[in-house]
Amino acid sequence: xxxxxxxxxxxxxxxxxxxxxxxxxxxxxxxxxxxxxxxxxxxxxxxxxxxxxxxxxxxxxxxxxxxxxxxxxxxxxxxxxxxxxxxxxxxxxxxxxxxxxxxxxxxxxxxxxxxxxxxxxxxxxxxxxxxxxxxxxxxxxxxxxxxxxxxxxxxxxxxxxxxxxxxxxxxxxxxxxxxxxxxxxxxxxxxxxxxxxxxxxxxxxxxxxxxxxxxxxxxxxxxxxxxxxxxxxxxxxxxxxxxxxxxxxxxxxxxxxxxxxxxxxxxxxxxxxxxxxxxxxxxxxxxxxxxxxxxxxxxxxxxxxxxxxxxxxxxxxxxxxxxxxxxxxxxxxxxxxxxxxxxxxxxxxxxxxxxxxxxxxxxxxxxxxxxxxxxxxxxxxxxxxxxxxxxxxxxxxxxxxxxxxxxxxxxxxxxxxxxxxxxxxxxxxxxxxxxxxxxxxxxxxxxxxxxxxx
Numbered sequence: 350x351x352x353x354x355x356x357x358x359x360x361x362x363x364x365x366x367x368x369x370x371x372x373x374x375x376x377x378x379x380x381x382x383x384x385x386x387x388x389x390x391x392x393x394x395x396x397x398x399x400x401x402x403x404x405x406x407x408x409x410x411x412x413x414x415x416x417x418x419x420x421x422x423x424x425x426x427x428x429x430x431x432x433x434x435x436x437x438x439x440x441x442x443x444x445x446x447x448x449x450x451x452x453x454x455x456x457x458x459x460x461x462x463x464x465x466x467x468x469x470x471x472x473x474x475x476x477x478x479x480x481x482x483x484x485x486x487x488x489x490x491x492x493x494x495x496x497x498x499x500x501x502x503x504x505x506x507x508x509x510x511x512x513x514x515x516x517x518x519x520x521x522x523x524x525x526x527x528x529x530x531x532x533x534x535x536x537x538x539x540x541x542x543x544x545x546x547x548x549x550x551x552x553x554x555x556x557x558x559x560x561x562x563x564x565x566x567x568x569x570x571x572x573x574x575x576x577x578x579x580x581x582x583x584x585x586x587x588x589x590x591x592x593x594x595x596x597x598x599x600x601x602x603x604x605x606x607x608x609x610x611x612x613x614x615x616x617x618x619x620x621x622x623x624x625x626x627x628x629x630x631x632x633x634x635x636x637x638x639x640x641x642x643x644x645x646x647x648x649x650x651x652x653x654x655x656x657x658x659x660x661x662x663x664x665x666x667x668x669x670x671x672x673x674x675x676x677x678x679x680x681x682x683x684x685x686x687x688x689x690x691x692x693x694x695x696x697x698x699x700x701x702x703x704x705x706x707x708x709x710x711x712x713x714x715x716x717x718x719x720x721x722x723x724x725x726x727x728x729x730x731x732x733x734x735x736x737x738x739x740x741x742x743x744x745x746x747x748x749x750x751x752x753x754x755x756x757x758x759x760x761x762x763x764x765x766x767x768x769x770x771x772x773x774x775x776x777x778x779x780x781x782x783x784x785x786x787x788x789x790x791x792x793x794x795x796x797x798x799x800x801x802x803x
Contacts, residue, residue: 369474372473373474377410380461380471381467382467384399384468385399402464402465405457405460406461408457409457412457447483451478451482458472462499466503469499469524472495472499473528476495476496476532479495480531495528500516500521501516554656561649586623586627590621593620594620594621594624597613642685647689647692647710650692650693651710663700663704665699665708667696667709670711672713673712674714676714679714687785688721691764691783692721695708695725695783698781699723703781704728707725709724714789718788718789720786721785724782725780726780727780729777730776731775732773764786772785772786
């Protein structure tokens with residue numbers, strides 16, 4: 350499933366990202382101005398002090414711009430190349446590079462904070478960066494450390510300058526309130542990003558379902574047209590050739606001159622050959638390649654369950670395997686329906702109860718037996734001695750109202766009519782294996798399509 354437009358490029362999320370960068374630039378510039386113009390009767394720092402502060406501010410701004418631009422270019426190239434959705438952490442750069450970049454800008458900010466308390470407000474965009482890049486737990490720990498640095502370093506600088514004193518409550522509460530707001534805003538951003546990811550997955554699933562539906566309708570139209578042509582050929586050309594053949598055979602029973610008999614023989618031979626070709630056309634049009642039809646139906650069925658579970662954030666990978674000594678084209682319509690219904694019931698239970706990540710479907714067509722085995726690596730369940738209406742494989746009470754257990758019971762009854770058997774092997778935590786066995790010798794002969802239609 351390919352999604353070209355990444356969710357973080359939506360207007361709201363893009364505005365939040367741009368706002369974060371602007372806040373960092375404005376607070377850094379404000380800190381630089383206040384460092385040169387302290388106010389409240391405090392003398393301006395010496396020239397070498399100013400030059401050092403300007404140098405540190407320039408280095409910090411350069412490192413910040415280089416890091417954010419590199420991360421954004423890498424994010425865009427990864428998304429455009431693969432079409433995959435980004436994770437909710439929002440970064441495509443390696444973790445080591447991210448940690449190194451954060452460490453450098455944090456160290457530069459701490460040095461600036463030692464030179465001037467005016468740079469204390471730069472901590473707030475740094476808090477957003479830590480929460481955005483490191484995740485919830487690590488980000489919150491980093492925010493707490495940054496909050497501590499916002500009042501501990503200025504307080505320690507004041508202690509060294511004027512002697513022991515208690516830190517001001519405002520210098521503690523102000524950054525603390527900002528830290529709480531940063532956590533809340535970051536949580537809201539993550540929620541918006543998760544919602545964008547979810548909506549794009551749903552949209553992609555809907556597009557895939559529409560594509561599958563269009564393909565199914567197209568194939569159904571083709572099959573319907575083939576059936577119509579088969580009926581038309583059967584009712585017109587084939588019937589006409591059959592009538593000509595019968596009339597020529599009836600006329601040949603009478604005493605006729607040699608030229609007339611030769612003409613009738615030619616008519617009979619031509620009508621017989623054309624009748625045979627008409628029957629072949631009808632047989633070919635009516636069968637519509639049953640081997641491809643069964644394989645296509647199974648592939649569409651597995652793809653539909655994969656799409657449904659992907660939308661529910663329960664990804665399932667299915668593998669379809671064919672074994673045996675016969676072709677699916679030799680199965681009757683009843684047998685093909687039994688295979689399809691067996692796989693449908695099994696995947697329905699996997700989707701409803703198993704919480705599996707992988708399912709393997711094996712269809713074997715042997716000389717005397719048809720086998721269908723479905724394995725999943727889900728949570729498993731305790732298999733009852735018999736399947737009855739109302740049985741539920743799930744241990745959750747609310748699921749029992751939705752999945753009443755008629756699937757396995759109905760499948761068992763269907764297989765019984767074909768003299769087949771249904772076996773389910775499972776245990777809690779060990780996955781499930783569903784095996785269906787249908788004898789071909791007693792169930793039905795070869796497909797009716799292989800018999801003569803006319």
